[in-house]
Amino acid sequence: MKKLKAALIVGATTVAICLAATGCGKETFDTTSTAKLTFNGYDGYGTYQISNEYEWIEDVIDWYGDSINDLQRLQTETQLRDVVDYEVIADENLSNGDTVKIVAKISKSAEKLAFNLKAEEIEVVVEGLDEVKEIDPFENVTVLFEGVAPNGRATIKNTSDNYNVYYEFDKNSGLSNGDKIKVTASTNMNEENFVKRYGKKLSVTEKEFTVEGLSSYITSIDQIPEDIQNKMKSQAEDSITAYCSTWDEGNKLKKLEFMGYYFLSGKEGFSVNPNNDIYCIYKVTGSFKGALSTDEQKDRDELGQIDESFYTFYRYQDLMLLPDGTCSLDISRGARCTNRAELKCGYWSWGFSHYRVEGYTDLDTMFNNVVTKNIERYSYENTVK
Numbered sequence: 001m002k003k004l005k006a007a008l009i010v011g012a013t014t015v016a017i018c019l020a021a022t023g024c025g026k027e028t029f030d031t032t033s034t035a036k037l038t039f040n041g042y043d044g045y046g047t048y049q050i051s052n053e054y055e056w057i058e059d060v061i062d063w064y065g066d067s068i069n070d071l072q073r074l075q076t077e078t079q080l081r082d083v084v085d086y087e088v089i090a091d092e093n094l095s096n097g098d099t100v101k102i103v104a105k106i107s108k109s110a111e112k113l114a115f116n117l118k119a120e121e122i123e124v125v126v127e128g129l130d131e132v133k134e135i136d137p138f139e140n141v142t143v144l145f146e147g148v149a150p151n152g153r154a155t156i157k158n159t160s161d162n163y164n165v166y167y168e169f170d171k172n173s174g175l176s177n178g179d180k181i182k183v184t185a186s187t188n189m190n191e192e193n194f195v196k197r198y199g200k201k202l203s204v205t206e207k208e209f210t211v212e213g214l215s216s217y218i219t220s221i222d223q224i225p226e227d228i229q230n231k232m233k234s235q236a237e238d239s240i241t242a243y244c245s246t247w248d249e250g251n252k253l254k255k256l257e258f259m260g261y262y263f264l265s266g267k268e269g270f271s272v273n274p275n276n277d278i279y280c281i282y283k284v285t286g287s288f289k290g291a292l293s294t295d296e297q298k299d300r301d302e303l304g305q306i307d308e309s310f311y312t313f314y315r316y317q318d319l320m321l322l323p324d325g326t327c328s329l330d331i332s333r334g335a336r337c338t339n340r341a342e343l344k345c346g347y348w349s350w351g352f353s354h355y356r357v358e359g360y361t362d363l364d365t366m367f368n369n370v371v372t373k374n375i376e377r378y379s380y381e382n383t384v385k
Helices: 057-067 070-083 108-112 191-198 226-244 363-370
Strands: 008-010 015-017 028-030 036-040 047-051 084-089 099-106 116-118 122-125 133-135 141-146 152-158 165-169 173-175 180-187 200-202 206-210 215-217 252-266 276-289 305-317 340-348 352-358 378-382
Touching: 028 057, 047 084, 057 070, 070 084, 152 165, 191 200, 226 252, 226 276, 226 305, 252 305, 252 363, 276 340, 276 352, 276 363, 305 340, 305 352, 305 363
Parallel strands: 028 116, 133 200
Antiparallel strands: 008 015, 036 047, 084 099, 099 122, 141 152, 152 173, 165 180, 180 206, 252 276, 252 378, 276 305, 340 352
């Protein structure tokens, strides 16, 4: 039977497809026959794109053949696009193996067309999505510890190619060997957007590190090796002996006796300078040309020798333990006591003139000035007998 083409009725603003048709039946066009889905992205985060969904309209145009002109063809295509809408039913983030549906929705007005439109629900299985690559953000990332405990610092050295990963310490200063610190890895976007953009996701986001390899300030006397103590005392005794050699003629060092240490170490939570002090304590006995202040007035040349003792120290600061366990001390930074004490002996010269020495006449005064005045911020050890 010869197929009759429908005539187009042109109205004021639209072109309506003729509602009447003759023949033994209407032509039927499948509105889902040309629709295609393309899947992009990564498994678990995939997206879809629908295309070619209206290409079936070309079959309608061909069906009309030469019975319509170019303008009518364009108007027909526009009208049919208004008659049929498409919906894709899919999860937001697709995975390989998921099922996606294409549904064509045909408006009621299509019943008046000179041909039939049918819509079959199409199911499409998702495939071809790339696998997401899991990356360990701490691979090729090193935490470096620098400085001196308890004021060590932590920094990140990143030799990986994960330039879009950022690192944050829960604590990166005020560190000592043995401390635990946590490093958090993150991106500048949420996981979903990061995967969609780079095809990667972090396998872990936190890692704990133990602080090690820092030099540290010594906190007790027993951390100072014997050979270092011997060097400290040797330098102290040389310095005190050299000082005594500057006394007035007739006065001389008779005995130098090491008595022990005062050791001060900064308390936890206090920022102190120096971080530690160690005082080598000595009893100095000198032979002085003179007399006691209560003696009968005599010219100095007429006086004999008298022995008198006092106490002094030699001080070192900021003793450290190096990462290899050895003790570090700058001997050249040691310093002798600068306090001036008045001895009981001396000589008469326009009144009684006492000898003055670098040190203290009693241990209690020395301990008070050296230790007691600093116990707010320093802990101490005292080995002086």
